[in-house]
Amino acid sequence: MSSPTDLNIDHVANLARIALTSEEKTKFAEQLGDVLGYIEQLKKVDVSQVEPTAHAFPLYNVWSDDVPRPALPVELALKNAPVQRDNMIVVPKVVE
Amino acid sequence: MSSELFYKTAAELATLLEAKTLSSVELTQAVVARTKAVDPKVKAFNSFDEENALAQARASDNRRARGLAQGPLDGIPVGFKDVISVEGQPLTASSKMLAHFVSPYDATVTRKLKNAGAVCWGRLNLDEFAMGSSTENSAFHTTRNPYDLERVPGGSSGGSAAAVAAGEAIVSLGSDTGGSIRQPAALCNVVGLKPTYGLVSRFGLIAFASSLDQIGPFARSVQDAAIVLSAIAGHDPQDSTSFAAPIPDYRAELARRKGPWKLGIPKEYFGEGLDPEVAASVQRAIEFYRLQGCEIKEVSLPHTEYGVGVYYIIATAECSSNLARYDGIRYGHRSSDAKDAIDIYFKSRAEGFGAEVKRRIILGTYVLSSGYYDAFYLRAQKVRTLIRQDFLNAYKEVDAILTPTSPTPAFKRGEKAANPLAMYLSDVYTIGVNLAGLPGVSIPCGFSQSGLPIGLQIIGQPFQEAEMLAIAQAYEQAHDWASRKPTL
Numbered sequence: 079m080s081s082p083t084d085l086n087i088d089h090v091a092n093l094a095r096i097a098l099t100s101e102e103k104t105k106f107a108e109q110l111g112d113v114l115g116y117i118e119q120l121k122k123v124d125v126s127q128v129e130p131t132a133h134a135f136p137l138y139n140v141w142s143d144d145v146p147r148p149a150l151p152v153e154l155a156l157k158n159a160p161v162q163r164d165n166m167i168v169v170p171k172v173v174e
Numbered sequence: 175m176s177s178e179l180f181y182k183t184a185a186e187l188a189t190l191l192e193a194k195t196l197s198s199v200e201l202t203q204a205v206v207a208r209t210k211a212v213d214p215k216v217k218a219f220n221s222f223d224e225e226n227a228l229a230q231a232r233a234s235d236n237r238r239a240r241g242l243a244q245g246p247l248d249g250i251p252v253g254f255k256d257v258i259s260v261e262g263q264p265l266t267a268s269s270k271m272l273a274h275f276v277s278p279y280d281a282t283v284t285r286k287l288k289n290a291g292a293v294c295w296g297r298l299n300l301d302e303f304a305m306g307s308s309t310e311n312s313a314f315h316t317t318r319n320p321y322d323l324e325r326v327p328g329g330s331s332g333g334s335a336a337a338v339a340a341g342e343a344i345v346s347l348g349s350d351t352g353g354s355i356r357q358p359a360a361l362c363n364v365v366g367l368k369p370t371y372g373l374v375s376r377f378g379l380i381a382f383a384s385s386l387d388q389i390g391p392f393a394r395s396v397q398d399a400a401i402v403l404s405a406i407a408g409h410d411p412q413d414s415t416s417f418a419a420p421i422p423d424y425r426a427e428l429a430r431r432k433g434p435w436k437l438g439i440p441k442e443y444f445g446e447g448l449d450p451e452v453a454a455s456v457q458r459a460i461e462f463y464r465l466q467g468c469e470i471k472e473v474s475l476p477h478t479e480y481g482v483g484v485y486y487i488i489a490t491a492e493c494s495s496n497l498a499r500y501d502g503i504r505y506g507h508r509s510s511d512a513k514d515a516i517d518i519y520f521k522s523r524a525e526g527f528g529a530e531v532k533r534r535i536i537l538g539t540y541v542l543s544s545g546y547y548d549a550f551y552l553r554a555q556k557v558r559t560l561i562r563q564d565f566l567n568a569y570k571e572v573d574a575i576l577t578p579t580s581p582t583p584a585f586k587r588g589e590k591a592a593n594p595l596a597m598y599l600s601d602v603y604t605i606g607v608n609l610a611g612l613p614g615v616s617i618p619c620g621f622s623q624s625g626l627p628i629g630l631q632i633i634g635q636p637f638q639e640a641e642m643l644a645i646a647q648a649y650e651q652a653h654d655w656a657s658r659k660p661t662l
């Protein structure tokens with residue numbers, strides 16, 4: 079089992095794609111350390127015979143019919159795009 | 175019953191509108207004027223559009239003149255927490271990430287309220303991305319508690335609660351993931367209801383934790399909450415987690431259900447950390463029910479102490495996934511400082527998100543990461559099963575459960591902001607309800623010596639909102655806390 083100091087904040091911030099400042103890293107590591115310390119108490123619970131609950135009243139296989147329906151028009155879909163051109167969103171090069 | 179229009183209930187106003195002694199334009203003008211008068215102090219709103227609201231009001235009056243009024247909400251100004259999409263209006267989540275975002279479509283609840291003729295009024299402040307218990311995490315400003323402007327209104331739906339308390343909206347919508355409707359309702363002397371998970375569609379609600387989030391009403395009476403709930407509830411094919419349960423006319427059901435009821439009092443909710451004045455008010459409420467002929471039974475919810483821990487694993491895990499979409503590419507803030515595509519993600523998210531949001535994403539990412547998933551997330555999901563079973567076991571013996579909503583009345587701005595864990599613990603009585611997917615409502619049940627509102631929470635059985643509301647109304651009919659308005 080992990081201990082609160084297992085939180086490698088550089089690694090996790092990288093996974094989360096958030097550029098933290100070194101101040102934030104120090105502060106969050108401490109604050110989250112407190113929270114994780116508090117959460118340690120969950121280890122006391124005997125869950126050996128217990129199934130996980132993904133959500134309270136489970137639904138299974140909620141299908142929709144494969145029928146075309148009106149969709150959001152392109153102009154609306156792009157209304158909030160930071161940079162756009164020719165019905166496309168402009169981004170920096172991703173492939174060299 | 176108050177004489178000012180902006181303090182009347184939706185039910186009272188519907189009677190006046192139907193009699194045509196009042197127009198929606200007059201009512202909306204009164205609400206707008208009230209907002210302009212007090213919101214500089216209360217700061218409930220992120221934005222509002224007066225012209226747009228009056229145009230909707232005129233449309234309502236036109237419908238009514240042609241005999242086409244849609245029901246009790248036609249012409250009534252309804253406030254919206256700024257996470258619920260209203261086409262053409264801002265949708266900011268009180269975050270820099272979405273500061274300039276404009277909704278391209280209506281949420282399902284918005285569409286339903288428009289069909290009911292409601293006037294969609296304003297964008298109400300919240301803790302950023304619905305993460306918080308005080309509205310202090312808003313990237314824009316902190317809403318004040320109308321009963322004491324030095325104190326918080328609660329959160330995350332602080333603006334929605336404060337607006338209804340202060341007469342800046344007749345009713346409003348909020349969202350509740352760990353208590354974000356019920357707790358601010360308790361702190362602001364209003365009714366706040368979280369439906370059973372799946373009763374109300376989440377389509378068009380900015381997602382925080384998908385297995386916990388629900389939209390619900392704030393109102394000044396149980397009857398008004400029932401009216402709004404009937405309007406917004408119902409199966410939605412666009413939300414695959416919504417339930418196909420028939421929706422009763424909750425207002426009509428109130429008249430039919432009179433008790434007496436078997437009410438459970440969970441011993442774990444009356445221990446350490448509960449403010450003595452809150453405990454006393456809630457005990458007086460329990461005594462009221464006993465004197466009405468209800469059977470009051472002590473029950474045990476033995477896994478209560480694990481609720482906050484379970485929640486802060488599951489909710490943060492789910493939010494780390496839900497907030498991955500804010501990457502600066504298709505919408506939202508894009509950093510102008512990025513050197514390549516991946517850097518856009520790192521910098522846009524660093525610049526767009528506030529501290530609490532970052533903290534929760536980091537924690538959620540960690541508990542889901544390789545090597546830690548079983549120890550944290552899977553374990554939390556199993557304890558969640560036990561928490562849910564505690565409630566279902568109690569419901570073999572009682573019809574509903576009574577608890578305090580919040581362990582304390584409203585706290586001062588800044589008092590808990592520096593200590594995330596202390597802030598998280600203020601959700602202790604509301605959080606289990608979300609984990610178990612149950613309905614819960616907070617109603618006013620008194621004031622502290624210093625004039626701060628106190629709330630009573632009634633937790634219902636799954637999809638039994640009608641019974642839960644009837645229990646709530648039984649108390650409300652004998653106690654007029656709602657008339658004690660804030661001094662603004």
